[in-house]
Amino acid sequence: MTGSEASPSFRLAYVPGVTPGKWVRIWNERLPDVPLTLLAVSAGEAPDLLRGGGADAGLLRLPIDRTDLSAIPLYTETTVVVVPKDHIVAAVDEVSAGDLADDIVLHPLDDTLDWEHRPGRPALERPATTADAIELVAAGVGLLVVPQSIARLHHRKDLTYRTVSDAPESRVALSWPENETTDLVEDFIGIVRGRTVNSTRGRAPAPAQSKAKRPEADSARRKSAAGKSTAAGTPTRKSPRSGSGGPKGGKGKSAKGGKPRRRS
Template sequence: MTGSEVPPSFRLAYVPGVTPTKWVRIWNERLPEVPLTLVAVSPAEAFEVLRGGGADAGFVRLPVDGTDLSAIPLYTETTVVVIPKDHILAAVDEVSEDDLADDIVLHPLDETLSWEHRPGLAANERPATTADAVELVAAGVGLLLVPQSLARLHHRKDLTYRPVPEAPQSRIALSWPQDETTDLVDQFIGIVRGRTVNSSRGRSPASAQPKQAKQAKQAKRPDTAGARRKPATGKSTSKNARSGSGGPKGAKRGKPRGRS
């Protein structure tokens, strides 16, 4: 390796709530020679990290900021309300927006949901982060509406959560700079989309060489389909007739002549 060559690597950004473990494991199995580095980012900074080259691709929350980034929507999260375990809403399976009308609903600055009409009562101040808002819920200050993955991420023993079917939902997508769709980015897209290792778009050029070599070898091999054919019925073979194996079925051997 010369001084100008840089060994390949792949940097993957992800926002809170996303668990990339499964895809990282598959990457390490298929491309062990290319190390993958995880880059934790907030939803607000995720797109600038991609634009600035801080990551090759990333799991983000839609909508994508700008047209210079490509994105593949992956899944939609259920929205839940985080409540104290002794709250009256803990007794129901689902919560409606009307059920929140008399409660203070916290609105953190790193909000991941887009509301047209926010339910509940507004707090005097907005918490700086979702983590801060969870602490306020535990203190009995108010309730919090978040994607379910964030409720799990900030789980506390004294809190629980319930789904809110009417609330807006958050969608997770894989995003990358449109002009930087490299071979490694395409490899990771294939992993996320579930392409197998034998897929023409999901394997490295090196992995295709053994199959191509085998096909070339078979093409050069002469046709031997007619090389071995059974003799026509009734014709003798090249075997010695005296052995009896080449004669008609059921024929008797003559007695050997005696010596004089």
């Protein structure tokens, strides 16, 4: 880890479709004195924003140019095709890329899916953004293949979506400048990876503390010691029947000490 001084705040960029709310809530619980600022950016802008120092870390979609950036994949999204509700695709639960061969499939400039062969027929022009492409789908111009969270983000009552079984999936990752792996970045990595608040990974470990002795064990030891001390200092009392040489059950007095005989 490159240990730079912690800044008074943490700036987190995120791209459309990614919802960082859960992680932000955990951050606020664990680091209430370090405000977290969210920066909404387009998928194409996110890598350069991180390289330029505009954010401490970012939630973005792979693949990206990894030059000067570190990245940890977090999860993978299902890919879906957005269609009008009266389109034939809406009648099934799932389609393949080949099922879209006769349709115009829009390919916006901000598309992040890593296609080897794009499905369908290309439109005459590429829409500038995914939002523009959604409007064209609603107008009946073509279809759009996107990560499922993007389809949900642009939900409309006149549109629906279905899973594309053999389309490339979208991977969401946490990324940051590789030379700026600060303590706060490590804190956020721990949050998104589900580490507990007591985890010391990425931080200097806290000084080891001796285990506290159990009160009941201490009490038992004290009682035991007190018992031994009493036993050692108290003399043993002899039985009143012991010590003399008299026979058992006898009077215990010698003949000389008895009553004198009467003389005849």
